Amino acid sequence: MSIPEKLSYTKEHEWVHLADGVATVGITAFAAESLGDVVFVQLPSVGETITAGEVCGEIESTKSVSELFAPAGGTVTEVNETTVDSPEIVNSDPYDKGWLFRVRTDTVPELLDATAYAALIQED
Amino acid sequence: MKTPLHETHAALGASFTDFAGWEMPVRYSSELAEHRAVRETAGLFDLSHMGEIELTGPGAAAALDYALVGRLSAVKVGRARYTMMCDADGGVLDDLVVYRLDEERYLVVANAGNAAVVARELVTRAREFETEVTDRSAETALIAVQGPQSAAVVGAVADADLTELKYYAGVPATVAGHRLLLARTGYTGEDGFELFVAADAAPEVWRVLTEAGEPHGLLPAGLACRDTLRLEAGMPLYGNELGRELTPFHANLGRVVKLDKPGDFVGRAALEKVGEPDRVLVGLRGSGRRAPRYGYRVLHGDAVVGEVTSGALSPTLGHPVAMAYVPPELREPGTSLAVDIRGRVEPVEVVALPFYQR
Numbered sequence: 001m002s003i004p005e006k007l008s009y010t011k012e013h014e015w016v017h018l019a020d021g022v023a024t025v026g027i028t029a030f031a032a033e034s035l036g037d038v039v040f041v042q043l044p045s046v047g048e049t050i051t052a053g054e055v056c057g058e059i060e061s062t063k064s065v066s067e068l069f070a071p072a073g074g075t076v077t078e079v080n081e082t083t084v085d086s087p088e089i090v091n092s093d094p095y096d097k098g099w100l101f102r103v104r105t106d107t108v109p110e111l112l113d114a115t116a117y118a119a120l121i122q123e124d
Numbered sequence: 125m126k127t128p129l130h131e132t133h134a135a136l137g138a139s140f141t142d143f144a145g146w147e148m149p150v151r152y153s154s155e156l157a158e159h160r161a162v163r164e165t166a167g168l169f170d171l172s173h174m175g176e177i178e179l180t181g182p183g184a185a186a187a188l189d190y191a192l193v194g195r196l197s198a199v200k201v202g203r204a205r206y207t208m209m210c211d212a213d214g215g216v217l218d219d220l221v222v223y224r225l226d227e228e229r230y231l232v233v234a235n236a237g238n239a240a241v242v243a244r245e246l247v248t249r250a251r252e253f254e255t256e257v258t259d260r261s262a263e264t265a266l267i268a269v270q271g272p273q274s275a276a277v278v279g280a281v282a283d284a285d286l287t288e289l290k291y292y293a294g295v296p297a298t299v300a301g302h303r304l305l306l307a308r309t310g311y312t313g314e315d316g317f318e319l320f321v322a323a324d325a326a327p328e329v330w331r332v333l334t335e336a337g338e339p340h341g342l343l344p345a346g347l348a349c350r351d352t353l354r355l356e357a358g359m360p361l362y363g364n365e366l367g368r369e370l371t372p373f374h375a376n377l378g379r380v381v382k383l384d385k386p387g388d389f390v391g392r393a394a395l396e397k398v399g400e401p402d403r404v405l406v407g408l409r410g411s412g413r414r415a416p417r418y419g420y421r422v423l424h425g426d427a428v429v430g431e432v433t434s435g436a437l438s439p440t441l442g443h444p445v446a447m448a449y450v451p452p453e454l455r456e457p458g459t460s461l462a463v464d465i466r467g468r469v470e471p472v473e474v475v476a477l478p479f480y481q482r
Contacts, residue, residue, distance in 0.1 A: 033139070036139075036150070036151055036154075036155050036348060037154050037155050037156040039156075039413060039415075039437045040413040040414055040415075040437065042414075058466075060413075060414070060415065060437070062155050062156065062348060062352055062436055062437065062439070063150075063155070063348050063351070063436075065417070065466070087413075088156075091154070
């Protein structure tokens with residue numbers, strides 16, 4: 001299971017890449033594989049204010065629905081429309097082309113590093 | 125519990141899920157790819173969790189006529205019948221496929237979750253008849269090959285003339301030296317075959333079918349795609365569209381209840397009095413990509429009128445499909461309803477079942 005070193009992670013199986021106060025968010029390969037084929041992605045809107053730890057979207061696979069949590073609070077600056085039109089990209093490329101949204105955040109959220117996340121999914 | 129093919133699935137990298145106490149493959153790679161394979165080429169399923177109960181003896185036919193709602197005595201040797209077991213008040217205990225293997229020998233195939241109940245009820249209900257009821261579930265594996273290429277795959281390895289094997293028929297056959305029951309049945313809406321084979325022979329039969337399927341694009345297929353396939357085909361799943369609190373009439377399956385057969389059968393008195401059910405099963409078609417799912421409320425205007433029993437974004441059709449129970453006056457295709465999808469009211473339209481037909 002791929003867990004890139006350069007990213008940070010949440011217990012909700014999302015990854016975060018922080019650069020210049022903007023957090024790029026996606027779901028991990030582990031999450032994508034657990035869900036099965038993703039068929040629907042509902043993302044927050046650009047300009048929307050989201051609160052860390054709260055639900056800000058949904059990911060549906062054929063068999064299940066799971067909520068998308070905001071790993072960091074702030075204003076959504078960009079969403080990846082490609083995942084809305086072609087949700088399968090979340091499965092095929094969760095860490096790159098399958099990113100979900102970007103949020104401008106003032107507060108640096110508490111996140112797991114790759115090692116800690118690897119340990120977390122080991123327990124699951 | 126594990127099927128005789130568990131190691132085979134693990135070696136293929138399957139993800140497993142619990143289904144009625146069985147550790148079953150939910151998918152091997154992608155359930156959408158597996159779904160597509162069954163619609164376009166062929167898929168290979170392990171259904172060994174299902175129950176197989178054999179009735180033998182001169183009273184077997186009469187015992188089944190009493191125990192089940194169908195007229196199994198009228199089934200010709202070598203043919204199969206879709207039927208149900210009801211309880212005394214008409215509630216469905218299970219939906220079944222029954223094969224007549226011989227004049228005095230039947231095989232009852234039950235859902236995994238109901239296999240124990242069906243076996244126990246058959247023993248009880250057959251008590252007054254000259255028949256022996258034997259639960260063959262543990263010693264029997266069940267492998268299905270489903271899809272337009274299934275006849276080519278099975279034909280390459282089985283010593284049976286498939287052109288002579290009709291839908292809902294079963295014949296003894298040999299695959300890789302193993303005697304088995306080869307049936308042309310399935311739960312996917314495609315042409316397909318089900319192979320009832322001794323548990324210890326299952327891995328080899330699976331391997332031989334996999335090899336024969338390779339040039340045809342056959343993929344191993346898990347329970348996730350099995351569910352979307354049967355949903356598109358409008359086939360009920362026990363626990364969703366069928367249950368003890370529902371009669372066959374609720375599910376538009378009154379045709380399986382043979383009230384005109386001679387003699388009494390368990391549930392007859394109650395089923396004769398059902399009349400028009402208070403709710404009926406309908407197909408719903410949505411738009412967009414958000415699918416109604418099990419348990420979601422169905423709305424007519426502002427009123428809650430029913431509940432979704434199964435739903436998914438149809439992989440074949442590309443729009444959401446669902447089945448739901450609604451009052452009979454709302455059953456007409458074209459009726460506009462809505463489903464509360466996690467707080468959002470999405471319009472749906474009643475459509476005729478099945479959603480997909482080959």
